[in-house]
Amino acid sequence: MYEFDWSSIPGAIPLLANGLLITLEVTLTAIVVGIVWGTILAIARLGSNPVLSRLAAAYVNLFRSVPLVMVILWFYLIVPQGLKAIFGNDIGDIRLTSALVAFALFEAAYYSEIIRAGIQSVSKGQIAAGLALGFTPGQTMRLVVLPQAFRNMTPLLLTQAIILFQDTSLVYVIGLSDFFGTAYKVGDRDGRLVELLLFAGAVYFVICFSASLLVKRLQARFAK
């Protein structure tokens, strides 16, 4: 039988905590940029300008039909070229930068679909009422439609955030040491891959399961 030896974990806690910070940094950046950029995409897609609407649809469909792994690899290829063009050859470690860009732009496509459904869930009468009160279309969107839309879709946005938190582990493919990457490296270094992988799985489970329970409670409160 396999003999477990968990002794390499306590010493690795500072390293793992650092990794968790990277994971959180990527997750939070992708949530914030993803929601902002996703809102713009959703409004463009629902808007009356056919060119903008097509472009937004093409962006969303392209990102949604390509695996996240490929998107991460793509940006690891493109971002350094772009940075070199701007800052010259001295750009340092670009793994984190490319991961941040990749996740933000990728998640925007998923967020924009949630936000689009959220905007469409607000009844048409609200827009008519806003316009009748003398608001411009922009003001109607900002002051009347979006606040209600975001209220309706908060649970979905949070669920997507939990999925995103799990997906950030894929930065492994470009060798970035996030929480999972660190756990793997420590396990590999100490010959204790089994323990470290199980530990990483348990940590992800506890975080994601508690977060999803919170979302469920929030959802129940919203439904009242």
Place this chain on the structure above:
Amino acid sequence: MAYNWNWEVFLQPSVTGDDTYLGWLLTGLKWTVSLSLSAWVIALVLGTIVGVLRTVPNRWLSGLATAYVELFRNIPLLVQLFIWYFVLPELLPPALGDAFKQSHPLWQQFFSAMVCLGLFTSARVAEQVRSGINSLPRGQKAAGLAMGFTLPQVYRHVLMPMAYRIILPPLTSEFLNIFKNSAVATTIGLIELSRQAQQLVDYTAQPYEAFIAVTVLYVLINVTVMFLMRRLEEKVRVPGFIGGK
């Protein structure tokens, strides 16, 4: 940017000499498709069982099914894959574990990835199956029981045929997801599409051509699956339900 485009690179013989780089891409495509399809079979079968169990009037069974779903939904796919590939062979009885480790590497990678993707997706399929069953009017189950069907018969002849037709659209998106998620198998070295993209970058130094070709192949898979599933959806649509006419 001074980049030398060279699309003819795909026709050049590969470093191993027995194939062209285009051949490498097609091999990748073959593995991506066979991995996704075989994992999908596992996902459908297990997902149906677990989804049904979540709705049965037995606290133990439904609790167990809920635990299954929560376990597979709250651990990242990559972590699950590494646990199947690196951890499980160590924890199996030595004879079985050794047999696994001595088998062909490609088979080890394929088997781990297939089981991993299958179970990961089954938890999602189970959620759809459950919501499909719950969306049916209560009267259907009551009517079935009143006709003298046993509970399993009610599920088989009354609830499931309806539930499947209702959940076909969300199942389509899970089916698309399994193709995309199969790219994760690149991390354990399976030579599916995204692994081939990386290999082509290493061997040909034409990264853009390789990435564009692989991206186009993924988009093509997506379009094909979507086209086929739309046809199926039109055929089995239930009139009067969401998405029905």
